[in-house]
Amino acid sequence: MERTLMIIKPDAVEQGHMGDIISIVEKLSGLDLIALRKVRLSKEDAQAFYAIHKERPFYGELVEFMTRGPVVVMAIEGENAVKRMREVIGATNPKEAAEGTIRKLYASSVGENAVHGSDSPENGMNETNFFFFEREYLRLRK
16 A cells, blocks of 8 residues: 655646546546645745755746645555556656646646656655645545
8 A cells, every 4th residue: 555645736726727637536546535635835845845856956946836826735545556646647748748647638848747746655655744644644445
């Protein structure tokens, strides 16, 4: 059983795609959506969340982008959750994303690519724990 995080980024929220993206997650992933929250990240939160990219040239722009408006954070759980969600999300570059994936449908560029998804099971746990307390997870399985 794995846990992964998906963030609907400000560009997709601004364009009114929240409901569509959540629906795709529920219909296509076959995973359990165990927590969901709409938040506005502070600069400090965005810097901490993306600290792994601190030395990269796009870090400042990423922090600025992620704080420009509300985001929706979702904890998702199930077998092979990270891999399965990354398949539903699609390639970082929407031009390379498979048909029917979230990024193919809703991303406009590599920088404004609609969603974030955890890239490993370890990061999935770390990222979900960044936004949610264990007691907040809806327990759907026994």
